[in-house]
Amino acid sequence: MEQQERVAAFIDRHGLDCPLAHRVLDLESEVGELAKEVLVSTDYGDRPDDAAIAVDELGDALFALLALAESAGVDAEEALDVALGKYRQRLDESGDAGSGA
Numbered sequence: 001m002e003q004q005e006r007v008a009a010f011i012d013r014h015g016l017d018c019p020l021a022h023r024v025l026d027l028e029s030e031v032g033e034l035a036k037e038v039l040v041s042t043d044y045g046d047r048p049d050d051a052a053i054a055v056d057e058l059g060d061a062l063f064a065l066l067a068l069a070e071s072a073g074v075d076a077e078e079a080l081d082v083a084l085g086k087y088r089q090r091l092d093e094s095g096d097a098g099s100g101a
Helices: 004-014 020-041 054-074 076-094
Strands: none
Touching: 004 054, 004 076, 020 054, 054 076
């Protein structure tokens, strides 16, 4: 995935390598920032149609996810293809993309 390679090069160029566990925690933190933006923009869920997130916050989460994939030795594009196949199969079988769990 081109974006994963860009993130990997950035991490390498700036000496930002860290353990896999730190990558997971960073992703969790960035997703939390997105949730915080939605909470604030919707007045804590009272106005769900007003949900908003900033492009830089989404970018931070995307960076964290791609850095995690790189640290884990996972090709993000392959992982996405696997997930899409799983969702397609669920839709074909039950008409619902959810896992039902």
